[in-house]
Amino acid sequence: MREAAVGQGLLGILGGMGPLAGAAFAARLVALTPAGRDQDHVPALLCNDPRIPDRSSARLGQGEDPLQAMLAGLRLLERAGASLIAIPCNTAHLWYEQMARRTRVPLLHIVEAVCDDLERLGARDPIGLMGTPATLKLGLYQEPLRARGYEVIVPDELGLAQCVAAIAAVKANRPAEAFEPAAACIRALVARGARAVVLGCTELPLAVPHDRRDEFGAVLTDSIDALARAALARCGREAAVPATA
């Protein structure tokens, strides 16, 4: 082997939240890497363990706290050789500080990755924001976006219900049923003036296929791809524009 042994210097991925988003992150990381053969890709280890209690319920006071389960997953990744960790779940980032304090290796932050992606895309505000009830209510994105000078538009009650329906359909393995509610929420945000929309839950990019991203008249930023781009940048790799998304 060329540089290092298998199992050393891995990008750890704390997935399972949900599991399709975790697997999709691993796939998009590969697809966005400039590579001509297997050995050119970033070594990665995906812990796709879905037994972590629901993040949104917990944050809204209705369920078990997921922190211990997330820390168990992070420890598994650290022990197995991760030197950097990505967490493809926006809601999990409500516990970011608690996780980062107890983890020896750096944790990427999905909100910073999305904010950087908005700049890469040259997005102009107002920025429409989609996500889970917990992230929208607790302001995971609102403050960082405003700190970068963006005006933010959040969904109304109907829009929030559409986000919830789209996310639930993806988690129930029915992605085709997720498109319409997600699209309706995007359209409503654009009708209210949004010039860019954050797909700020990692199920939402799976609800809106890449080949349907152009039909909304707004820039869409995809929190799975943004996090993959951030990971590649930290690994010294510039993301490629894939021939096919």
Next chain:
Amino acid sequence: MREAAVGQGLLGILGGMGPLAGAAFAARLVALTPAGRDQDHVPALLCNDPRIPDRSSARLGQGEDPLQAMLAGLRLLERAGASLIAIPCNTAHLWYEQMARRTRVPLLHIVEAVCDDLERLGARDPIGLMGTPATLKLGLYQEPLRARGYEVIVPDELGLAQCVAAIAAVKANRPAEAFEPAAACIRALVARGARAVVLGCTELPLAVPHDRRDEFGAVLTDSIDALARAALARCGREAAVPATA
């Protein structure tokens, strides 16, 4: 958490061969699981480390032996809590016995999974066989298929070159360029009488999208999906027919 702690009783996945196939296996495992929410899915750990030397080159005497790197990946999965391991790479199974002897947890066998899938699909022979030069030359599938009573048709020189081109395009992140050579090989096998075709390299299912599988007039069996179905069966889960492939 309900049944077990995060990191215990995981399905280990020795991926990286190639990395898109490893990630696709993780995604198809999720998509094929009957589940209504995150916590219903099979806990999985994907070691997607592409630094394993090329399997086909090594078997044809032109490259470094990948066995030690594969064993390092298997040990990582065992130490991290895997209780069953799947290897979504057909060519790697040329080292199956050597890996199984040195691994404490059971390793699924992709060829058995594909043979079981042919029975599930009610496939009739002759069976056309696609794969890497090493698996076709060394007969990874031919003997097991004949042992189950199937007549086998292997690609001619042009068909083998088409397999190689399709596999290389997927590994180079250009899946759209992989379709035509893969399709040409399938068509030629069908023209020679094949009533079913084995996509017997885990890059090949990525070359032929699910929504184009019906246009060949033959049953296609997908070694990624077959292995995912075998894993689900061993976990006591019957694979669902996904609403969208």
